[in-house]
Amino acid sequence: MSEKQKIVLAYSGGLDTSVIVKWLQETYDYEVVTFTADIGQGEEVEPARAKAEALGVKEIFIEDLREEFAKDYVFPMFRANAIYEGEYLLGTSIARPLIAKRMVEIAAKVGAGAISHGATGKGNDQVRFELGAYALMPGLKVVAPWREWDLNSRELLMQYCAEHNIPVEMKRGKKSPYSMDANLLHISYEGGNLEDPWWEPEEDIWRWSVSPEEAPNAPTYVTLSYEKGDVIAIDGEACSAATVMERLNELGGANGIGRLDIVENRYVGMKSRGCYETPAGTIMLKAHRAIESLTLDREAAHLKDELMPRYAKLIYNGYWWSPEREALQAAIDSTQQYVNGEVRLKLYKGSVSVVGRRSEQSLFDEKIATFEADEGAYDQKDAEGFIKLNALRLKISAAKGRSHS
Incomplete structure (x- = not known):
């Protein structure tokens, strides 16, 4: 018999991805390799190992990526003061490029030609995972179960678990509705x-x-x-x-x-x-x-502010691994x-x-900025010519009778 093809699954150990393990095995006869990342979600990730083993997974990767996530993804993004649509600090968006990168690296290591994830067909994460994966490994195949199957409710997922003997952990206490x-x-x-x-x-x-x-x-x-x-x-x-x-x-x-x-x-x-x-x-x-x-410097700061919305949009839309994001990052870092x-x-x-x-590199100069006597550091008379030069086009426009209403 020919050896089964391998697929790397981003695996949380939860209901959805546990069903996906079995679904990939049943539907495509894949040998599933699971990857679970600790990026600071505040929950233990090691229990995912036992769950994956119970589903017949032989190759299991569980990694602590907190330092890499903070140092190489969050911190560079904050150098740009990135914020999407004026409010969102891109918390989910910035985690996906790292997960995609590690999935691709694991796929290369184990000889897998495909990856899979549990993102739905309605959300942004499917785009982020897949754009990242294709940018880093162009020939990779992506299997997105939520775009293929009809298990579109928790009840159907639970029924699938019962039919395929998938162990489901029933958490005690109040379950979050979100x-x-x-x-x-x-x-x-x-x-x-x-x-x-x-x-x-x-x-x-x-x-x-x-x-x-x-x-x-x-x-x-x-x-x-x-x-x-x-x-x-x-x-x-x-x-x-x-x-x-x-x-x-x-x-x-x-x-x-x-x-x-x-x-x-x-x-x-x-x-x-x-x-x-x-x-x-x-x-x-x-x-x-x-x-x-x-x-x-003033103009460097203003240029950064002009570039920031484009930079934030690239991250939100999943283009961390794009040449334009890397070009913007180089400009920001400089x-x-x-x-x-x-x-x-x-x-x-x-x-x-x-x-x-x-700061020892502060450009704020008290001698110039002071409202007290500035000891000749700034000649206030110079402002008159500065204002007249900048007013010239406004005066010409007004003289020609152009309305500003």
Whole structure:
């Protein structure tokens, strides 16, 4: 008999992907190789091994990718101050390129010609996984069960489990009615009552943060140290990238920071309502912009702000591994050479306030900026010619009778 073809599945150990293991075996006679990544979702990933073994999987990969995720994906994105549609900090989006990369690398290692995932045919994740995989391994085949099968409800999935003797862990206690996804950067909530955009999320939806109303009455102060645009220390203590995010998630969550309720435009064409908790990301965005305000040249800063929406859109739509994202990243990173120093922040009842910033590379010059006598550093008379030159085109337009109404 010829050897079975292998397929690498992004495997969580949950209901959907457990069904997918058996479905791939039954439908395509694949030898399934599972890959489970710890990217800071806050749940143990090792139990996925026993579940995969029970389904007959022989090659099982379980990896701790938290540091790589924070250092090589989240931190570069925050150098750009990336935010999608003015609000979303791209927590789910930025995790997918890393997972796609590792799936492709594992496929090459075990000799698999295909990968599979549990993303639905309605969402963004299918696009992100597959664009990443094709960019890194062009000849790869992708099998997306949700685009093929008719198991489109939890009841049908449970029935499939019963028919195929798939063990299902029945968790005790109240089950969340929402679809959730978590990593070091955020936790998201979709579905259930949130599909009504008028519905206010109940308080017990939130897992990482207290409500601002219940946050401490005294503010928390924290100082972040920056080197080339990345946080390298908290309150003077050196931290790895993942540790920075873990600690800021704790501090932010304890002060009610990072909650978001938005309606966003998915790449596939529909609008989607989601709630997010991103404590560390909310703090990091505020702090990074503060240290850049001291250290970046005006036009470099403005150019970054112009490029940012395009950069954020590329990440949201799944183009992390595209040449245009890499070109933008190179431009962004080139601006970060002097983004060094410290930012002091006040965390209080859901808000993040910058209360101090300093840098040896600061472009802020007190002698020039002062409202007191400036000792000749700036001749205020020069402003007259500057204004007249910039007003010239406006004066010509007005003289020709052109209306501004």
